[in-house]
Amino acid sequence: MNSTNIRHRIAAAGAATMLIVSGCGGGPAKPPANAGPVSGSGENKPAVTANTTPQEKFDAIVAEREKAVRQVQRALNDAQTREAQQAVLDSFEGDTPFARQILELVDSVPDDPVVVPALGWVLQSSGKADLEEVKDRAVDKLIAAHLNDPRLRESIEGLDASLSISAQRLLEALAEKSEDLPTRIQVRMGLVMSWKRRSEIALQVQKFSQDQLISLKSNLGEVVVESLLKDDTTRLNERTAEGLDAIVAMAEGVEGMEAIVSSAKSQLFALRNLAIGATAPEIEGRDIDGNELKLSDFRGRVVVLDFWGHW
Amino acid sequence: MYPHERSLVNRLKDKPFVLFGINTGDEKSLLRKLINDGEVTWPFWIDDTGKDGPITQQWAVEAFPTIYVLDAKGVIRFKDVREEEMDHAVDTLLAELEEESKRKES
Numbered sequence: 001m002n003s004t005n006i007r008h009r010i011a012a013a014g015a016a017t018m019l020i021v022s023g024c025g026g027g028p029a030k031p032p033a034n035a036g037p038v039s040g041s042g043e044n045k046p047a048v049t050a051n052t053t054p055q056e057k058f059d060a061i062v063a064e065r066e067k068a069v070r071q072v073q074r075a076l077n078d079a080q081t082r083e084a085q086q087a088v089l090d091s092f093e094g095d096t097p098f099a100r101q102i103l104e105l106v107d108s109v110p111d112d113p114v115v116v117p118a119l120g121w122v123l124q125s126s127g128k129a130d131l132e133e134v135k136d137r138a139v140d141k142l143i144a145a146h147l148n149d150p151r152l153r154e155s156i157e158g159l160d161a162s163l164s165i166s167a168q169r170l171l172e173a174l175a176e177k178s179e180d181l182p183t184r185i186q187v188r189m190g191l192v193m194s195w196k197r198r199s200e201i202a203l204q205v206q207k208f209s210q211d212q213l214i215s216l217k218s219n220l221g222e223v224v225v226e227s228l229l230k231d232d233t234t235r236l237n238e239r240t241a242e243g244l245d246a247i248v249a250m251a252e253g254v255e256g257m258e259a260i261v262s263s264a265k266s267q268l269f270a271l272r273n274l275a276i277g278a279t280a281p282e283i284e285g286r287d288i289d290g291n292e293l294k295l296s297d298f299r300g301r302v303v304v305l306d307f308w309g310h311w
Numbered sequence: 312m313y314p315h316e317r318s319l320v321n322r323l324k325d326k327p328f329v330l331f332g333i334n335t336g337d338e339k340s341l342l343r344k345l346i347n348d349g350e351v352t353w354p355f356w357i358d359d360t361g362k363d364g365p366i367t368q369q370w371a372v373e374a375f376p377t378i379y380v381l382d383a384k385g386v387i388r389f390k391d392v393r394e395e396e397m398d399h400a401v402d403t404l405l406a407e408l409e410e411e412s413k414r415k416e417s
Binding site for chain 1: 342355370377379
């Protein structure tokens with residue numbers, strides 16, 4: 001990691017709220033991370049007729065949704081006051097109606113190749129609280145029939161950053177039951193990192209004021225926020241450590257998994273030795289004049305450690 | 312960040328307290344200048360110039376600055392506290408230490 005990277009990461013970290021919102025696909029006005037094979041398809045599509053293919057029907061729903069988002073964005077720009085903007089947002093249901101239409105489409109053509117990317121789209125979408133129920137149904141379908149579909153990983157890329165409970169359920173199934181060992185390892189690593197991140201977010205959210213909670217709920221939905229408030233962060237950290245142990249055991253010696261093993265090991269070290277309540281690891285080294293400096297020589301004093309770069 | 316830390320170090324110069332930096336990525340000449348200009352008034356480890364050194368890696372530091380506050384026994388008690396929060400953390404631990412030494416005396 002060079003210093004440019006480091007600075008980039010600091011900028012990316014942002015405040016807690018930003019972290020949360022950006023990790024979840026953003027508010028209702030933001031398109032989902034993966035718009036599926038349709039992205040780039042214009043507005044000049046032919047109208048959907050009786051003999052359009054399932055793929056075309058899927059594309060048409062996604063195009064409708066993009067149109068709806070653009071309308072909301074225009075309405076937001078036109079809104080003169082904060083209240084008016086809020087009213088626009090309140091009246092917009094996000095991706096939920098479109099996700100429902102996609103589920104109906106999938107139900108009507110359960111064996112069509114469009115099913116996997118379409119269900120992936122549903123899981124990547126963002127909207128109000130009842131979207132979680134739609135996602136849950138999408139996950140049921142994927143687990144039942146498509147876990148080993150080669151296009152599944154691509155369709156759900158980045159889903160480990162989602163706070164959606166049904167998304168977690170899909171990733172857990174994939175980490176357990178995929179026929180492909182690297183897939184099981186990689187998905188599990190993503191999952192475990194999402195627990196770590198979730199624990200950090202929950203810790204922040206549990207300190208939020210009522211006002212901050214209300215605005216967070218309008219972004220993430222009541223279900224997700226309530227579950228964050230109930231999270232036991234100590235337990236999440238224990239689960240993270242157990243998961244990392246399991247990854248090291250599974251992946252050690254597997255070709256191509258070296259980076260995951262080494263990252264899992266350093267995360268484990270951090271969880272066990274750098275958590276609040278742990279005795280700080282020794283620091284030995286030299287100061288700018290070449291004199292030896294040893295952290296444990298300063299027991300008996302309160303110590304602030306400041307990892308910094310001036311750059 | 313330098314002014315805040317300078318004032319903390321200055322305010323607690325007669326207390327059982329020490330602030331350490333762990334620098335990674337800066338040239339020694341720049342660091343020397345920061346000391347000579349009176350910007351940095353506390354000791355620090357040179358972890359590595361140009362990239363993350365072994366200390367930064369072992370401590371799994373991902374963003375800068377990363378702050379840890381340790382009590383007098385060397386136990387990690389606070390993380391990522393900035394400005395007033397950092398002052399408050401240090402004052403809490405100093406009060407705890409004082410309380411403990413009083414108990415031992417009596």
